[in-house]
Amino acid sequence: MASEDGEVVKNMQVIFRDYVSGFPKETDMEVRESTMKLRLPAGSNGLLVKNLFLSCDPYMRTRMAKLDIPGYVDSFKPGSAITGYGVARVLESGHPNFKKGDLLWGFTGWEEYSLITAPEACFKIEHTDVPLSYYTGLLGMVGMAAYAGFFKVCSPKKGETVFISAASGAVGQLVGQFAKLFGCYVVGSAGSKEKVDLLKNKFGFNDAFNYKEEPDLDAALKRCFPEGIDIYFENVGGKMLDAVLLNMKIRGRIALCGLISQYNLEQPEGPYNLMNLILKQVRMEGFLVFDYYHLYPKLLEMVLPQIKEGKIVYVEDTTEGLENAPAALIGLFSGRNVGKQVVVVSHE
Amino acid sequence: MASEDGEVVKNMQVIFRDYVSGFPKETDMEVRESTMKLRLPAGSNGLLVKNLFLSCDPYMRTRMAKLDIPGYVDSFKPGSAITGYGVARVLESGHPNFKKGDLLWGFTGWEEYSLITAPEACFKIEHTDVPLSYYTGLLGMVGMAAYAGFFKVCSPKKGETVFISAASGAVGQLVGQFAKLFGCYVVGSAGSKEKVDLLKNKFGFNDAFNYKEEPDLDAALKRCFPEGIDIYFENVGGKMLDAVLLNMKIRGRIALCGLISQYNLEQPEGPYNLMNLILKQVRMEGFLVFDYYHLYPKLLEMVLPQIKEGKIVYVEDTTEGLENAPAALIGLFSGRNVGKQVVVVSHE
Incomplete structure (x- = not known):
């Protein structure tokens, strides 16, 4: 997908317009097509990824307000793409933990392609014998x-x-x-x-x-x-x-x-x-x-066998397409979703 | 004080009239003179005590409402004397932990003389080289x-x-x-x-x-x-x-x-x-x-030397006379007291 000299591709994005008070609306976000050069900047230790699944989470509402809380995540940046948890495929890696073709979950952008600048906060997906979308949910x-x-x-x-x-x-x-x-x-x-x-x-x-x-x-x-x-x-x-x-x-x-x-x-x-x-x-x-991510191996150890034995089930509410992501996110606040709300960006 | 056949004495009491809603008033209590036979009932393992100091505590407001909370103290009983923490002198004892003449702190009545039916919840006062009233406060x-x-x-x-x-x-x-x-x-x-x-x-x-x-x-x-x-x-x-x-x-x-x-x-x-x-x-x-009274020896061990060395001081607001106890209690809720509110019932 990534060519040597950096193919320029269309990159659909969900842009955060401005800080919100009261009930958020779909129009607080804008789905917009931009372009992106599919090459990691020279010297970057980041990751160039293709996003596959995005996670809609209630805590994202707090990031729609102007926050200044040490130790908490930042507010969304007006005019920039929403950020949040997702599952992605590495297209190019500048970080020793990841190589091209790896799957990961972690903080990424609400867009087709993202440059992840903090790969150390991402988790490599090692177990692919479960639905990949689960890494936005019970495995994330x-x-x-x-x-x-x-x-x-x-x-x-x-x-x-x-x-x-x-x-x-x-x-x-x-x-x-x-x-x-x-x-x-x-x-x-x-x-x-x-x-x-x-x-x-x-x-x-x-x-x-x-x-x-x-x-x-x-x-x-x-x-x-x-x-x-x-x-x-x-x-x-x-x-x-x-x-x-x-x-x-x-x-x-x-x-x-x-x-x-x-x-x-x-x-x-x-x-x-x-x-x-x-x-x-x-x-x-x-x-x-x-504060608890050091326990992630323990979660996997407990949950993976339980999933396979059918002792734990997981219900997802899946929305297809980045263009429908704003509605999926807003739906959380009226309880429209049944189970974990996931957005499918790409089936690869 | 207690005669063999039980001298009958006047016993001034602060009676709780009825459950309170809103701001409590002095008239929610009534100071009344009754009489009491100064003898422990036959077979009682309780204590007959003369009350010296009574403690006015904000939690007592919750007991003015009708409560039914397992593990918490009971409501005051309409028509009966207020109960609460105090310091008292044992006049007669039916319990092996106490003997006549002992000083104690614990749950007693807002009255001159009380029959304590749960002496196992009272603490014998061993150290009398500090003000006795402190056992309604920093030592209680x-x-x-x-x-x-x-x-x-x-x-x-x-x-x-x-x-x-x-x-x-x-x-x-x-x-x-x-x-x-x-x-x-x-x-x-x-x-x-x-x-x-x-x-x-x-x-x-x-x-x-x-x-x-x-x-x-x-x-x-x-x-x-x-x-x-x-x-x-x-x-x-x-x-x-x-x-x-x-x-x-x-x-x-x-x-x-x-x-x-x-x-x-x-x-x-x-x-x-x-x-x-x-x-x-x-x-x-x-x-x-x-839940923490098992730590009481640790409190004494820490605080008694500090009191004697002047490293810990304690300010009390002292009201003389049981007849002024209702006003002292009510005063807590407008912050009239400066420091720990104590009522002196008797200087013996």
């Missing part, structure tokens, strides 16, 4: 978030009760399956009958409910957890967190993975029931996956 | 809350930055001094110039501010902590917590000891900036002192 950042969030932040014990919100989503479906395999009692909430059916019938949750059809979330949780909740894996925030706070058991743990219900609000909601953290001696802890 | 439950909250929940490291709200209060003044002696940089907030002066000049805080005179709490914290806060010892909640959330450092810790600004609100405030727990990977943990 998302899997690490579920693994670290559940096993490291929640400090689970066998037999404990676990509640997961946005439970059919990219992370939630994994946390639920990890918790079940570990020996916990697992309940999830989701926003449609279809998703609740997935939780109960495909992912093996003990119970599940559609939060949109529950007039009283506190009552729904008391029905599912008459003895209370040991572990809450938080993906949504707002009213659900408040209801959970009323139902935590003594010395319970809450892992804050995301607060998707709050990202588009000008003024976030509550939580109002924080006093329960004291009364029940609860630990609530925010975490970022970046 | 309050000292344990400061000790456990700071050293166990906050996991401090030398050189870290520590912020304490309600910093001149019973717990706050101790946490600040513990943190200073441990080698941290310590800033406190309080609600008057007098209290701020205490923080800076008596307790040796590095800096302090009057939150009532700060139009922008976020700006006040940024002024005091240009690099951010590693540890927040939370006594107040509400707007202060929200401002702190904006200023936490990566992997910071928040120990939730109390939320006094919220106790009298029908609908608690926020916090609205919870997302910062994720972005900065912050742990926020509620704790109750009851």
Whole structure:
């Protein structure tokens, strides 16, 4: 594909227009065709890659605002392509970890071809006997978030009760399956009958409910957890967190993975029931996956055999074509996706 | 004092009238004279005590509401005397841990004489070369809350930055001094110039501010902590917590000891900036002192020499007479007290 002197190719890109407040819209992004010389700049230790799959993740909403948080990812740059996790094929490598033809997952651009300038943060894909798109999900950042969030932040014990919100989503479906395999009692909430059916019938949750059809979330949780909740894996925030706070058991743990219900609000909601953290001696802890990548080999070791034996399943919502990526990303915030939202850029 | 056949004495009591919503008033309690036979019931393994000092503590507000929280203390019982921590002299003992004449601290009644039915939860006072009232404060439950909250929940490291709200209060003044002696940089907030002066000049805080005179709490914290806060010892909640959330450092810790600004609100405030727990990977943990009493010998071992060497000081706000106890308790919620609020029931 890359010629010696650098073939110039068309490069479709998803450009971030400007910082967003409130609910993001497709028009906050622009799909635009540019060109790219398919050659690594002289002396570069980067990678020239062809993007195959892109990952749509809720945390990307935070990057649509102007951020200045040390240790966190940067905001998107107005006028430049969106960046995020993806799976790509190396066309040319200036880095000893990678060679032409390798597959990798890591931070790349929302475009057909990218120049990756931080290849040391990318992971070489060694196992290709599973769907490649899984490296945007259970075998990538998302899997690490579920693994670290559940096993490291929640400090689970066998037999404990676990509640997961946005439970059919990219992370939630994994946390639920990890918790079940570990020996916990697992309940999830989701926003449609279809998703609740997935939780109960495909992912093996003990119970599940559609939060949109529950007039009283506190009552729904008391029905599912008459003895209370040991572990809450938080993906949504707002009213659900408040209801959970009323139902935590003594010395319970809450892992804050995301607060998707709050990202588009000008003024976030509550939580109002924080006093329960004291009364029940609860630990609530925010975490970022970046801190846990040293455990990635452990995730693979655990999950790869489970995938092959059918003990862990993974549901993806696949969108074809970079031109449909903005709609796929925006869809996350209305829960349009069923399972992990992936964009296919190229089937090679 | 106790005669063989049980002298009947007058027993002034502070009676809890009924469950409270909103701001508590003195008239939610009634000071009433009853009588008591000064003899332990036959076969009792309890203690008959004369109360000397009573402790006014913010957590008592939660007990004015109807509670049903396993592992937490009970609500006050309408029509019965208020209960709480105090220092008392044993008049008669049915328990092998105590004998007549012993001094103890623990759960007792807001009255002149009490029958303690759970003596195993009381601590015998062995060291009387310090003010006895200190056993309602730095040598009692309050000292344990400061000790456990700071050293166990906050996991401090030398050189870290520590912020304490309600910093001149019973717990706050101790946490600040513990943190200073441990080698941290310590800033406190309080609600008057007098209290701020205490923080800076008596307790040796590095800096302090009057939150009532700060139009922008976020700006006040940024002024005091240009690099951010590693540890927040939370006594107040509400707007202060929200401002702190904006200023936490990566992997910071928040120990939730109390939320006094919220106790009298029908609908608690926020916090609205919870997302910062994720972005900065912050742990926020509620704790109750009851879990840490096994560490009480360690507290004494640390604090008794420090008191004698003048390395730790303790400011008390002393109210004379049981009849003034309701006003003393209510005063906590408007910050009328300066330092630990104690009620003297008897000088013996």
